[in-house]
Amino acid sequence: MQCQSDGESSSSGSSSTTTSRRGDVDLEGEEKICAVCRDRATGYHFHVMTCEGCKGFFRRTVIKGVQFTCPFTRSCTITKAKRRQCQACRYQKCLDVGMRKDMIMSEEALRLRRALRRQKQHPEQSPPDVWEPPEETSLTAEQEQLIEILTEAHKKHFDSTFAQFSHYQAPVRLHIHSPGSRSPLDPVLPPLCPFNPQDHFESDTEEVLPDVFSMLPFFADLSTYMIQQVIQFAKEIPSFRSLPIEDQISLLKGATLEICQIRFNTVFNEETNTWEFGEHCYTIQDGAMLGFQQLYLETLLKFHVTLKKLRLHEAEYVLLQALVLFYPDNVNVVQQDEIDRTQEQIALTLKTYTDRRHPLPEGRFLYAKLLLLLAELRSLKVENTREILRIDQDLTSMTPLLSEIIS
CATH class of the missing domain: 3.30.50.10 (Erythroid Transcription Factor GATA-1, subunit A)
Structure with missing residues (x-):
């Protein structure tokens, strides 16, 4: 046998x-x-x-x-x-x-292996040149529903033009919670003034270069705004809401900065190496003005260029965010098994989607490339945290929400 x-x-x-x-x-x-x-x-x-x-x-x-x-x-x-x-x-x-x-090999890999075996047995026959996605890799109804939920949550809680951005002072922390009070994942931060990037980059009469003292408050406010959006995105996911509040906080603390980078990639212009928010754009030079080290900024830029070149669909971006969110390895959680199952479901959905929606040669090893980039993103998060703390330890006091995330 x-x-x-x-x-x-x-x-x-x-x-x-x-x-x-x-x-x-x-x-x-x-x-x-x-x-x-x-x-x-x-x-x-x-x-x-x-x-x-x-x-x-x-x-x-x-x-x-x-x-x-x-x-x-x-x-x-x-x-x-x-x-x-x-x-x-x-x-x-x-x-x-x-x-x-x-x-476990994908259906595509199995199909190619069978074709190679047939070719060895019958050298006169050549394997087909045209890639046809096997029916077995079609998304299930459950996977389609997952993508729909994540996409809707992303669109609802990510303002790519930053039109709704306002400056915030963050008076709440993730862990503040008492019986009958608002959930610690419901930060309500009062707007102080409308967002106007010109306040940071121009005077009334002439253009001036921003200095670290004007940029740091802006960076703190922007970080708070992004963190808020990630929190609201996570709360739209049923499997996240069903977790104990302690696990929700742990997952957010472990993943928020990485999710922000994935979101930044959706507005990254690889031709100009800029991040475009509506009518405004920013470069790594702006990060240098804040005090971020050049080596970190160059590594960050390389990450965004590499990720952007994969030409991901919106569904893949949202699945990546969810995959990062349900990554319990670096945090303490109570419902470890449940989180693992959710992460597995998201990972399989992402792999099936990439196998199905990206024909060769574009889709070759795409899922593997994404996993490698996620590993790189985790390293970048560690460096990002160090850089924030190194720039100005008082920065986190401007926004307790940021301080809580990187603690």
Whole structure:
């Protein structure tokens, strides 16, 4: 029996996986048992010795992003006879025994591998040149709904022209909360005066260069405004609202600065290397005037140029924001499992979307490139925090909301 099919399988070594003709007993006479259901195993699949049934079940579940619910106590016994009775516990058992989601190949990769196999068997036949997205990568109704929710929240709480921006002093903190009071995620900051960038860049008679003393208050106010918008965006997401308030605050503190950078990229002009907010634009030179170090600014600019060149759709931008939001690794949260499940759902939706909506060669490795950029973005957030604190430690006192985010 062949141990590896078109689905992804891996072997830890030829000596340890050599089988008899039955395929379920190795040369030493040790029976191969599925780690999930105890049925006869056919080999290592996704890092674990499993049967074909559990291999296929795990792959379908991950690819389609299905969310199962156990009708009992989430402790069902999984055996060959009972494995179909509770899909939720069967999937959890797959994870518990060590099956790895990152080893699952996309439908496109599988299709290309099959084409290469056919080409080796029949060299006279060439693989097709035209890319056609496989039907299996179509977005599910649940994924379409997720994108719709995130897109609506983004449009509602991101003012790309900054027409609604007003200067703010931030008198509230994220953690202030008492019975019957407003939620700490509902900061209401009174506008002091309408936003007019000319106040910072021109006098009544002649144009003047802004100095750090005039730019710092502006930067503090702008940061507060952006943070507010991210908070409101997060609160529009049902899976975020359902979390305990402590987890909501932790996730926001861990992700807000990164989400702001993703939003800034939507208004970035790669031809002029400027960020355009309606009629106004800013460059890294403005950041230098604030006191940000040149090395950090150059790294930041490179990030935005690289991300912009990927030509992301609006749906991909909003999915990236949500993916960053539900990233609990660097913060303390109570409902870790629930947050992990939400992040997994968002990640699978993003991968399916990129595979489906970007034809080759544009879409080649696009999802992998996004993951690498997110890792770079996390490093930039750390440097950004250091730079803010280095520039002026009194800056955070101008906006307690910013201070709370970077604490």
